[in-house]
Amino acid sequence: MTEPAGDRIETARVRRSPRYGVFLAAGAAVGLLAALILTFVFDGFKSPAIGVTYSTGQVFGFLALYCIPIGLALTGILALILDRVAGKRTHEVRISRERFHTED
Template sequence: MADQASTPQNPVEGSVSDPIETVTVRRSPRYGIFLLLGAGFGILVAMILTFAFNGTDEVSTSGVTYSDTQVFGFLALFCGAAGILLGGVVALVLGRVVGRRTLDLRAEHAIVRTQD
């Protein structure tokens, strides 16, 4: 026992203490990215629907003819909102699935005290 160096119980100023703590690390999706991708997907669907069905050849029941740009604008409003909703739901589901897998890691928290 005489060979072991004694360590002080109370750290004094000018010393370094490094407590090691256990932390839980969990990955989560970036929700803003999923919402933007959902909006982009919705606008893409609106564009496809606008040009897939040629509705400008026929007059509506109210007697008004809508241009392709107007039809795209109306569809972009609804499909964009639906895409944002879908992207949010996908992000929430991924957050739950990925959130189950947590890691317990050891982290070293260094505290340095000086006499300044």
């Protein structure tokens, strides 16, 4: 049988914060999309100096190496800025805490 051991009313500070994983995943997706778009803009890059032609897959890979980290960095900075702004808007709420003792 459970019996209440005591109730307490406390206050707690509540604030919203961004989910960094979601922001970073969105940044990686935007970077990947930018690399895909830029791949078709450069459609098989030819280097006249050394006579090498890069395939579409190679161009996409090179661009993804640059675009994905840039997207991660930009959305990570955005998340940090939003966290600072949201951190200023905290409010206090009242919470009720109940404790129960159980007998076995």
